[in-house]
Amino acid sequence: MIEILGERTIACIEGFGRFGRFSGESFRAMIHTFFHPRSYPLVLNQMNVIGVKSVPVVMATGAFVGMILAIQAYGQLASMGLEERLGVLINIAVVKELGPVLAAVMLAGRVGGALTAELGTMNVTEQIAAVQSFGVSPIRYLVAPRVLACLLLTPLLIIYADLLGILGGFFVSVKQLGINPGAYWNYSAMGVELWDVSTGALKGFFFGGAIALISCYKGFTCREGARGVGEACTEAFVGCFISILALNYVFAVVLSAVYKTFWPLRPLI
Amino acid sequence: MSQKQIQPEDGILVVRDLIKRYGQKLVLDNVSMAIEEGKTTVIIGPSGCGKTVFMKHLIVLERPDSGEVYYRGRRIDRLSERELVPIRRKFGFCFQMGALFDSITVYENIIFPLRQHYKITDWKAVDEMVKQKLALVGMDGYQHYYPANLSGGQRKRVALARAIALNPEIILYDEPTTGLDPITSDVINELILKLQRELKVTSVVVTHDMRSAYKIADRIVMLHHGRIVADGDAEHIRTHPNAIVQQFIQGKVSEAELEALRLGGTKFPTQFMPEDFE
Ligand SMILES: Nc1ncnc2c1ncn2[C@@H]1O[C@H](COP(=O)(O)OP(=O)(O)OP(=O)(O)O)[C@@H](O)[C@H]1O
Ligand SMILES: [Mg+2]
16 A cells, blocks of 8 residues: 555656656757747747637637626625726736636647647657657757747737736626726726736746646657547646646745735725 | 677677567567678568567667667767767668658658758759659659558658658668558669669668568578577578578468467357447
8 A cells, every 4th residue: 555655656756857857858949949040930830820829719718707707796896886896806807817827728728738639649650759760859849849839929828818808898897787988997907007917928928838848748758549649638638727727826926925025015996 | 699799890780688678578688780881681570579679779769778789889879869869860760650740741751851950952952852762762743742641551652762861871671561562562672772782871671571581681680589580691591490480481370370260260259240330
């Protein structure tokens, strides 16, 4: 019993060690890619696949989040006569937490799954070995462009999600719930600061990196066969999801500490 | 065996006391071999005896559990991936299953090594090179196909063209003629001979096809259960006294295997019919 537990623990730590080395190598490869314009086309191609094609789904996510927040929060605020401040609540929630996290989760599903399946299939059909056999580093050729594309585009996608969330919340509040648009915007502008938007987008940088690294790692280490690829995809998605949430918690702690040292607490309502 | 120990300088590629296990299974059991420069070495042996695994060790796609691999007298099996880059560039490896990159076209597959290692300025010359390499394997005109739209044999031939695209000095072929019709097989055999004669390349060929083995080999090595059981020129193999070797080259089934078939045959309870799945 204890033996099994020990074995599991060791295997787990080994796994983390391998993932750490994989990430380290990926970062080295990314720096190399950054200084070698010859590999930019690879990155641009991935940016198109990963980023551009994710715009609709991320925007839809953002819009619905904003709309639902408006419906759910309206009752409580209206009972206190504070319905004009609905905008603060919606926009803060969207920009700080829901936009970044939900956009990242959508990306983990859309992009993470695809990356793992693609690299996993390449692994089991020996295409990764073929890259290696030509004296080309698979990490440099396959992983670096994907991670770079995710790193650069996730913050942008989050900003899209934020924008649509804000618009969605606005439309529901004003058209459906009949709140005065001027008051709505005034309170929102008072509540939401550049700090909130930029830290939300900054999180995207890390979420994107985590999604790409975990998915690529799972693809590279996937077991043989269709089943191996399937399992790797599941593991990749779960891994991405948990690390997004965990990273988000770390961010909440760190960012609020940073905020507190520079500015006083800001009452929102 | 009480042969004298093979030395790292005995060939362009030297493998010494190679042992490889996957879990409990011993796949390569003390294999030693010196591959001579400019010669064609053919490796034969029954399915699953470790030929592909052996071949991958030559270019360090697999690392041995113990034993050494040398390239021109330099030990390579412990080198880092980065240190292996200049060495691997001297090799062409034709994978058993082709391993073509399936998200890019045949043309892009062929220029992959070129594009990764050089800055291409003269695209006309590159087009010409691709055309010529594909023509060597009878696949000119398929430049803009995706691997998914090719037949198995066609994929294999494109893989071969890709392996020779940069004119490597050593080419490793893993079953280049399996799954090809007799005439195309012979085209590939002639190609291997031509590359050896004209460009002095060193070839290592894994094959099941004894006709092609006799045709191209300067030397034939037979593996069985991860060990070398026979090693010599075609004549030596043809007249080898070992029963396992004779059985393999004549393609005969052993009594034990026949017995297993007879027993197994009566044990199928019923035949599955298509209706069972409706
Ligand atoms: N990655 C791996 N993990 C576990 N076992 C492996 C792996 N690769 C190969 N083997 C085992 O090693 C043995 C030899 O495999 P190998 O692919 O070298 O056979 P082969 O001689 O090339 O056969 P064939 O002629 O059918 O291609 C097989 O029994 C196989 O089960
Ligand atoms: Mg094989």
